[in-house]
Amino acid sequence: MPAHDFVSPDSIRAQFSAAMSLMYKQEVPLYGTLLGLVSEINQQVMAKQPEIAAALRWTGEVERLDQERHGAIRVGSAEELATLARLFAVMGMQPVGYYDLSSAGVPVHSTAFRAVHEQSLHVSPFRVFTSLLRLELIDDLQLRELARSILAEREIFTSRALALMTQAERDGGLRADDAQAFVQEALHTFRWHRDATVSAEQYRRLHDQHRLIADVVAFRGPHINHLTPRTLDIDAIQAGMPAKGITPKAVIEGPPARRHPILLRQTSFKALQEAVAFSDAQGSHTARFGEIEQRGAALTPKGRALYDRLLEAARAASGGSPSEATAERYMTLLQQSFAEFPDDLAQMREQGLAYFRYFATDKGLAERAQAERPQTLEGLIGAGHVHFEALVYEDFLPVSAAGIFQSNLGDDGQTQYGSNANREAFEAALGMQVQDEKTLYAQTERRSLQACAQALNLGSL
Ligand code: OOG
Ligand code: NI
Numbered sequence: 001m002p003a004h005d006f007v008s009p010d011s012i013r014a015q016f017s018a019a020m021s022l023m024y025k026q027e028v029p030l031y032g033t034l035l036g037l038v039s040e041i042n043q044q045v046m047a048k049q050p051e052i053a054a055a056l057r058w059t060g061e062v063e064r065l066d067q068e069r070h071g072a073i074r075v076g077s078a079e080e081l082a083t084l085a086r087l088f089a090v091m092g093m094q095p096v097g098y099y100d101l102s103s104a105g106v107p108v109h110s111t112a113f114r115a116v117h118e119q120s121l122h123v124s125p126f127r128v129f130t131s132l133l134r135l136e137l138i139d140d141l142q143l144r145e146l147a148r149s150i151l152a153e154r155e156i157f158t159s160r161a162l163a164l165m166t167q168a169e170r171d172g173g174l175r176a177d178d179a180q181a182f183v184q185e186a187l188h189t190f191r192w193h194r195d196a197t198v199s200a201e202q203y204r205r206l207h208d209q210h211r212l213i214a215d216v217v218a219f220r221g222p223h224i225n226h227l228t229p230r231t232l233d234i235d236a237i238q239a240g241m242p243a244k245g246i247t248p249k250a251v252i253e254g255p256p257a258r259r260h261p262i263l264l265r266q267t268s269f270k271a272l273q274e275a276v277a278f279s280d281a282q283g284s285h286t287a288r289f290g291e292i293e294q295r296g297a298a299l300t301p302k303g304r305a306l307y308d309r310l311l312e313a314a315r316a317a318s319g320g321s322p323s324e325a326t327a328e329r330y331m332t333l334l335q336q337s338f339a340e341f342p343d344d345l346a347q348m349r350e351q352g353l354a355y356f357r358y359f360a361t362d363k364g365l366a367e368r369a370q371a372e373r374p375q376t377l378e379g380l381i382g383a384g385h386v387h388f389e390a391l392v393y394e395d396f397l398p399v400s401a402a403g404i405f406q407s408n409l410g411d412d413g414q415t416q417y418g419s420n421a422n423r424e425a426f427e428a429a430l431g432m433q434v435q436d437e438k439t440l441y442a443q444t445e446r447r448s449l450q451a452c453a454q455a456l457n458l459g460s461l
Contacts, residue, residue: 005431006173009092009386010123013115016091016183017126020071020190024227027192028288030272031227033244037237038229038292039066045232052232058359060122060387068230070293072129073190073222074108074215076151078429080222081132083157083165085430087186088113088128090168092120095130095434097395100421104402106409107137107210107417109426110395111434118357118444121394124138129396132429137417143209147217150198156221161185190224192288194274200281211409226268226291234265234294241269246290249407250327253400255307258343261296262354263307263393268292268404289408298441303353310337311399321403345390353380355391355441357448360455368456377449377461386452391444395437 025032029087044067046053051251056062075081085095093113101108114127158164164182174182190271196203196218207214216222231237237258241248246269254265268291273284299307314330314337315321323329348354358377360368364385367373373385380386427433453461 005175006171007176007179008123009090009173010017010115010120011173012179012183013093013126014067014093014121014124015179016186017067017069017124019183019187019222020126021067021069021227023187023191024224028272028290030246031288033423034246034290034292035229036233037240037244038383039235041240042066042232044236055389058387059357059392061392064122064125065230065232068125069227070112070127070129071190071224071227072131073224074131074133074134074212075156075222076135076147076154076216078132080151080156081130082431083162084130084189084222085113085432086165086169086190087157087161088368090165090174090182091126093128093438095430095432096440097422098421098426098434099396099398100419100423101131101398101402101405102134102137102420104406105415105417106212106400106402106405107134107415108132108212109134109422110396110401111426111430114394116435116440118447125394127394129401133213134420137420138209138213142208146202147206147213150217153209154197154220156189158185158188158363161189189221191221192223192274193220195220195277196279196283196285198278200263200278200283203278203283203285211286212405215285217329218285223287225271225287226289226293228266228293231292231294234267234292236302237292238267240421249403250324251322251330251403253403254397255296255311255341256338257329258296258338258341260345260390261294262299262303262341263297263317264293264295264395264397264400265403266291266293266400268407271408286408291356291404295392295394297354298350298393298395298437300352300441301438302346302351304438306341306353308364310340313337315399321406335399345388348390349388355445357391357445358452358454358461359387359448361385361387364456377460380452380456380461385414391441394440 092115094116095111099110108131110131112127112129115121135144198218203218206217238248248267248269252265252267255262268289271286271289273286276283276285314334317333318326318330374380375382449461
């Protein structure tokens with residue numbers, strides 16, 4: 001079959017992202033409310049701050065903003081994780097980054113499945129934060145065995161989804177009708193099931209060990225636990241949530257508010273209790289929650305080291321992980337700590353703190369035949385021939401993720417697992433290595449410089 005009959009993985013991902021959003025809106029109506037608020041505030045920001053709208057037009061993010069979202073799931077075994085990797089690969093999503101959450105008292109480690117090339121991200125930036133439960137961290141051996149045997153019996157993929165995955169791998173793609181069927185079949189894996197696979201007593205034992213263990217083990221599949229839209233002003237969202245009947249967590253995770261956002265700021269609100277049918281009784285479970293995020297510049301290793309240091313300093317000064325009680329003081333300390341991080345794109349670029357994308361300007365194009373024009377990047381920028389914008393961060397932050405997990409698990413009964421990062425074990429379960437996000441950002445930056453050089457008729461930049 002000729003390759004041109006196949007739907008591009010990017011387009012399958014875009015379809016899947018839209019289908020997930022529709023499904024989640026039906027499952028959790030509050031998510032629809034949130035989407036409304038986010039789109040309202042994004043419009044306001046673009047109208048009131050034309051410089052932000054202009055930057056988003058340069059990078060093309062303006063075209064992806066409305067469909068931009070991430071989801072999160074938790075799986076229970078290596079087989080489930082490895083098959084998910086195959087499922088996501090059909091949609092052009094690859095595992096990027098390794099996140100250890102055990103040091104924050106959550107018995108999982110994680111990666112993010114996402115597109116890796118800027119052109120693909122432009123079509124659909126949909127990403128899924130995917131966590132693998134670490135049964136080996138359950139110290140009650142009997143319970144560990146119970147969890148393992150329950151998980152061993154479930155099949156989280158439909159047989160049609162599995163067949164279409166195999167077909168896509170064999171043929172190198174899917175045609176339109178198969179792609180559409182694949183999206184519908186894949187959705188089933190992420191659906192909420194109100195009927196649990198365990199008895200009320202088994203649920204209680206799993207839950208008493210850790211609420212997250214019950215969430216993974218007691219159900220038929222890895223229900224999507226949140227879908228997160230991207231806002232241009234998370235402080236406005238945080239302030240606007242109560243009026244919509246939503247109570248956000250007290251602390252916005254990540255860096256403080258800045259003129260030029262960096263990395264990722266996130267806030268969430270607690271899950272509602274949902275009715276569940278155990279095998280022998282009725283009960284309830286809190287599974288799904290809401291989250292909103294604001295994305296900023298991807299940082300270089302140097303910028304990230306500075307970020308980590310300043311964040312750690314603020315947390316240490318406030319006496320550890322911020323809570324409801326220390327929220328206000330923590331936000332002040334955070335703001336003070338980050339005064340050291342330049343809030344100016346030119347400085348961030350000169351100091352090598354962030355990754356950038358470069359664009360030939362109309363002026364640069366008009367003057368590209370002139371012998372006198374500058375030849376170096378700095379000269380071209382100075383002369384207005386090249387424009388730059390920060391490259392947006394496409395990934396997650398371990399400290400923030402831990403804060404999001406914790407806020408939805410409740411502050412009660414913090415479990416200690418020590419620091420147990422084990423990337424090799426995660427990659428063994430996944431069946432492949434995770435990609436390094438910094439390498440991907442550096443490649444995008446490099447490609448934008450090459451495109452600039454070509455547009456301006458220069459050998460290289
Ligand atoms: C994932 C929590 C982390 C984020 O955006 O950092 C997360 C989970 O609760 O499964 O979603
Ligand atoms: Ni999230």
